[in-house]
Amino acid sequence: MASYDYKCSKCGKKFTVVMTISQHGTRKVHCPKCNSVKVSRQITGFFCQTSKKS
Ligand SMILES: [Zn+2]
Structure with a gap:
């Protein structure tokens, strides 16, 4: 789990x-x-840099 x-x-x-x-x-x-399926995964436990600069 x-x-x-x-x-x-x-x-x-x-x-x-x-x-x-x-x-x-x-x-x-x-x-x-709200029972929405529009959920996004949060990265936790380790640091993940996606370098998303806009
Ligand atoms: Zn919601």
Whole structure:
């Protein structure tokens, strides 16, 4: 099991989902607040620089 941090792009709610690696590949993650599927994964645990400069 691993925990994944998400942020809802609709309402801005941040939440954590605990699931297995295989579940992470198949499972649709919903926002617990507004039930939107428009959630984005937050990278935590290690620092990942994507150097996204716009
Ligand atoms: Zn939401």
